[in-house]
Amino acid sequence: MAKDKKTKTADKKARTAAKAAKQEKKASKKDKKTASKNKDVDSDTESVDLDAVLAQYAKEQEQYHAITEIQCEPPLPRTSSTLIANPANENELFLFGGEYFNGATAQFYNDLFIYNIKQDSWKKATSPNSPLPRSGHAWCTAPNTKTIYLFGGEFSSPKQGTFYHYNDFWSLDPTTREWTRVEYRSKAPGPVARSGHRMVGFKQWIILFGGFQDMSSSTRYLNDIWMYDCLNFAWHNPTLPAARAKPDPRSSCTLLPHDQGAVLYGGYSRVKMAVTTKQQQFKSKGSKGGAASSFRMALKPKIHEDTWFLRVTPPPQDSLSNTLPTVTWERRKRPANPPNPPRAGATMAYHKGRGILFGGVHDVEESEEGIDSEFFNQLFVWNIERNRYMPLSLRRPKANPKKAAAQQVSRRERGRADEEELLANLKALEMKVGGGTAPEEIPEGKQEEEEDEKVVEKPRLFEFPHPRFNAQLTVQDDVVYIYGGTFERGDREFTFDEMWAINLNHLDGVKEIFRRELEDWQGSEDEASDDEEDEDEDESDEEDEDKSETAGTSTGPTTVGSPVVTKEIPEEDIGVTEEISALTDTLPHPRPFESLRDFYARTSVQWAEIVVSDLSKAGKGVEKSPKEIKKAAFDQAEEKWWDCREEIRALEDEQEAAGIGEVVSLDAKGDATGGAGRRR
Secondary structure (H helix, E strand, O other): OHHHHHHHHHHHHHHHHHHHHHHHHHHHHHHHHHHHHHHHHHHHHHHOOHHHHHHHHHHHHOOOOOOEEEEEOOOOOOEOOEEEEOOOOOOEEEEEOOEEEOOOOEEEOOOEEEEEOOOOEEEEEEOOOOOOOOEOOEEEEOOOOOOEEEEOOEEEOOOOOOEEEOOOEEEEOOOOOOEEEOOOOOOOOOOOOOEOOEEEEEOOEEEEEOOEEEOOOOEEEOOOEEEEEOOOOEEEOOOOOOOOOOOOOOEOOEEEEEOOEEEEEEEEEEEEEEEEEEEEEOOOOOOOOEEEEEEEEEEEEEEEEEEEEEEEEOOOOOOOOOOOOEEEEEEOOEOEOOOOOOOEOOEEEEEOOEEEEEOOEEEEEEEOOEEEEEEOOOEEEEEOOOOEEEEEOOOOOOOOHHHHHHHHHHHHHHHHHHHHHHHHHHHHHHHHHOOOOOOOOOOOOOOOHHHOOOOOOOOEEOOOOOOOEOOEEEEEOOEEEEEOOEEEEOOEEEEOEEEEEEEOOOOOOEEEEEEEOOOOOOOOOHHHHHHHHHHHHHHHHHHHOOHHHHOOOOOOOOOOOOOOOOOOOOOOOOOEOOOOOOOOOOOOOOOOOOOHHHHHHHHHHHHHHHHHHHHHHHOOHHHOOHHHHHHHHHHHHHHHHHHOHHHHHHHHHHHHHOOOOOOOOHHHHHHHHOOOOOOO
16 A cells, blocks of 8 residues: 555656646746737837727718618627617617627727517618727616617727727617717716726616726726716716725626616626745755745736615705715625626626626636636526526427417417406406596507517527627517627637527527637637647546545536525625515415416406505505506516516426426316316
């Protein structure tokens, strides 16, 4: 045994020495490449005048004399662009800007693309007055006007030796596609130039937070709050309470709308941290060697995992002196069951009180020479109100489509019968609110997906797209669209040239909107191949290590559905949110396999009574017509249906595994449930 142990120790030392030699050789090669790259950057900085380049872009823009739209192919590959659902047309998506780096040069875009969902077609809109090329900008929709607002972004020289940050502010009419540079009425300045920031609409204001600026020798991260008044056309930098905590500076965070302001989650920054360095010391013969530790300050990446609520209190309507809202930050508890390990570049889109999160990357800096990165393609839903994450998984179609179709027909028949009963019940409710006529149809625009118009059939996969970070996300008509994104292997960077769609209701696969292969990398292939060889050798070395040395360690993501957070909780975080079920309150709940339409038809009277009760308490009962009450009742039912969606889906999976395909209450069966032997 002693001989085996000595042999094993010697082999391990030999592997360690070989690995160290290889790392030294790799570091030397990297130093040479860095020196060459710096030389190129220096020449690039001296030879490129960004102001002249941007002036040339502006001159070319003037050649367009009118707003035009032409049919085109899907956009060229790009990253750090922006994707948004058209607020004026539920059948369209907008894509603007972005950049593409092929390993040698970077190219920036300022084209506006329109994707028509039902026609599965792309158009490119040109305008004589559009923002200059940029990436890392932000845009959002103003709730009160449905106008899209855009701020900031960055531009660089082709070799990325010089950067330029924008501080211009634009509005886009979603109907006419007309860009307008927003001029401020007030003399007060607006936000400083930046990129990587976030924007969200709240009532009549546009809220802007965070971002970063590339300085000549460093990067400055921001945590300031700005609000743009869409009625008075002025920026406002609210004064925050001095004694209250506020989020640390960051970029690439999530900022989602809330009924009382906005909610902030996560982000990325680089902060100064003390780094321990060890130097081996050798002593005389017969004595033991040791390692001396020293400390130095270095910039280290930080993935923020905290959650904040930005409470915005509008001024009183009768206030004449104070027309500005009151703004305060409130720290929330850590979300329950967040993605683990923490990840940067995980993008999120808002959908009916929830955030839909996809992708991301977790970096571990092994040394100053290298970073070990793990990329993800998981899809999560974050319930904002209950501050809880839940993973989403795809569901394959049922084995017997004819039976499923028959079940769906029976649901529709029950829905029609319930609608007739609903009309009679609404007439009774009409007497409680002061008269009027009963509505003849369910709220406009709320038709079940089974009865939608036919769409173009596209390829469908039953696994999520390739792992990536910084993908663009948006939700339109309960479907999340995923565009682009970036993946890295060694020093090689892949920009995905594709777009996918996932129905958040059914989760019945990932639909391919378009997908093109991309092979035009012009950077160095040597280091990429070296990194691959290193990975292979590292894996073989790890296999030779003792199992006891690796027991209990894990670098992968948490098990899907696990409610236990295994990573260490930072001391500054305030507790963890308790998981509260959406099925425990006294409101009506959807049943497994019950569509939104069927749920509303079954519970419409209860929701209408809830609305009438709320209006009576507020003293506004007589101000609402039966049709308005019905619309409010449907909105509350829809909100509850989506709030319970993930938990109901889990029940559906359990019942399908047990061979149950549909759950129908006994009272819904009518006469078919009566008679002897019913319980058999």
